[in-house]
Amino acid sequence: MTQTLRFIAQALLYVPFMVLIGYFSTEPAYRHLDPGEALVRLSLSHAGSRVSECRQRTPEELAKMPPNMRAPLDCPRERLPVTVELEMDGVLVYRIVSAPSGLRRDLASTVYWRRVVSAGAHRFTVRLKDKREGDFNYVKEIAVTLDPGRVLVIDFNPGQGGFIFRL
């Protein structure tokens, strides 16, 4: 093979290399959501109630404790699991009983759930229970219209009244 032909052949063999690198670095495009779809994300971090009520220490008990440790209440560290339910258009789509995190089960329970839904009008009902007895103590219902490509975030903050829906 002559030198010229060799150079041409080398150039020709480098072209597929460049095409391979250049093409697959961006193509084919990845379609994460179809055009008529939106995303619902439920995310919360909330500590359930303590497994038992706090107890008032007696004066005798307090007197036996070091002065800097004399907290009037004796509270258990462990938390109860948090139960969360989400209904979409009247159908229960998600339910979880989330255990508290932490080695001593004394930290917040975390919940994350995502679902791609068709864009348009939807009705969501979300419930949370963080106590041992009784029914769900936080419930919220909302009707929203999700535009294509939008994200509905369902969060929870008891300081702001419970569930927060954010588009």
Add this chain to the structure above:
Amino acid sequence: MLKRIQSLGQWAFLRVEGLFNLAFGDRLNPLYYLGPLSYFMFWIVVASGLYLYVFFETGVNEAYDSVENLTHAQWYFGGIMRSLHRYASDAMVLTMLLHLTRHFAFDRYRSFHWFSWVSGVVLLWLVYAAGINGYMLPWDRLAQFVVVATAEWFDVLPLFKGALIRNFIYSEGVSDRLFSLLSFIHIGLPLATLALLWVHTHRVPSAKTTPAWQITATVTVALIVLSLTKPAVSQEHADLSAAVTTIGYDWFYLPVYALLYRWTPGEVWLLVGGATALLFLLPWLPPKLMRKGKLFHVLVHPDNRIVAAREGETVLDAVLRDGIALPFECRNGGCGVCKGTVTYGAVDHGAHQPSALTEQEKREGKALFCCATPLSDIEIEYVPVSTPGGIPVRVYVARVHKMARLADDVMQVFLKVEGDEKLHYYPGQHINIILEDGANRSFSFATAPQDSELIELQIRWIKDGRFTTRLFTEMKEGDSVRFEGPLGSFFLREDSAKPIIFVAGSTGFAPVKSMVEYAFRTGMKRQMVLYWGTRSRRDMYLAELAEQWAREHPNFRFVPVLSDPLPEDNWTGRTGLVHEAILQDFPDLSGYQIYACGSAAMVAAAHPAFIAHGLSQDDCFSDAFNLAPQIARATPQAEMVRLGGGPA
């Protein structure tokens, strides 16, 4: 099944490499440099990354804006650097995967190869982690996808349980500190990659980490052309309130992320974990009964050295590991540079290009040492082109300048190379004097390289020795001699501070003289002691010189040892075997370097004794230390394994 897959892989690689050989030639074929090319890509990524880092700002808005500004306002350099950063990263994944696949196909991952294989797998994951981390930095839609997907993927692990994604629920939850953290990781991971790269290649003898300059040049040009024709650009600004819909996607780094939303994150963890476990365990699959691999011995000419080769190890790797400068280039059975002759024993020729080694050549005993693995103890011969340090091996013509008897049976010969050429060599190396019929005889340089104007040899007469008999009876000053050199990897190592013990037997004093004189000339302060063992006093032909060294140099000591002193010697010094005298004086040799040169019997006896007394293999230098008895029996030439004048 595995064998069939590997055979198919070998067939495919050899065909494609053969095709590339037509265009690139067999020495500049990029496919023979997949490992070095990965290294080179890494350096491009590092260099371009450092430049990008100068302009990159670690803030939510600043990250995107600074990258955009660099890409567009400084397209002529910053933009190209960004594109190079991306494309070289992609190319690195490609070359690494091909490198890994080739080693799998050619069955170079089992047995002692396991460490390189496993460290290579870890490297691959590190590169993936660094690349994925890099895609988070520009804070565009792809970055948003990668960040959220990573958080969602990791959140299924019990450690996180949905806590990680809380950072990426709202746009305002992302702070400038995230980008400081990501930048920190993006520096730390490549540093870890570099450290592991060093470990990965360190165990491969004479591993190449740089491709030929012609390849680096053309690959760089190709990447620059690609950067100019299709510059790497950002996508839209990240916006966590809007879902990622359709994005440009890097399929070299992110294929697993596409699976995350087709499968569950747990299933993707199973896939990645399973694949990793499989790759890690592959060197031991299918499991075989525990069996220690065989060890073969390779007698290498013209170095006259015997090295050990592990079962499945190529001859090239074995001899390179022992410091022999056997020439090689592609290391993949394509170029034929490592071709030599197997003069004894059997080898498996391995997979190679037919053009590099023909069937006729195989019948003639030729082999490609980069592919051939010993099936028995073997003896090989190669044509040296260079020695350690890159000194070329050449054939010289010299005149006998001067001859003098040092003892009844030892002749001091000074050779002067014809012309004005100055011979460069390392102290301790040797030359091969070429006889009329092409046979050769090895003799060590006896002077320091600085005195190479006249080459001094000390040659002992061997009964019935063809060359030495002629030397002692016919040769005279002015006669012409042809020799090749310098040869051998037995030379003084200057990268250690350990005290040195020289062990010379008979004319093994010659290379020791070269090394000691070199040490004195260069002002070496290491403690040195010379044990010179001969039968009687008259055989110790330059004892006065050694004694003079001891008087003049406080860091040098001389211990003569006679094994069979004559009555007229009136010998009151040390007697017995020279290595036993050393063991008496140095019960613990762990802190020493030993250079031994003498008869094969002497070093064969001394070597295990030295090792048993704590001497490290790495500090034990001799051209006869690895003598294998079975080769000595099977091949009489093995008896030539001695420098400074053996049977000749």
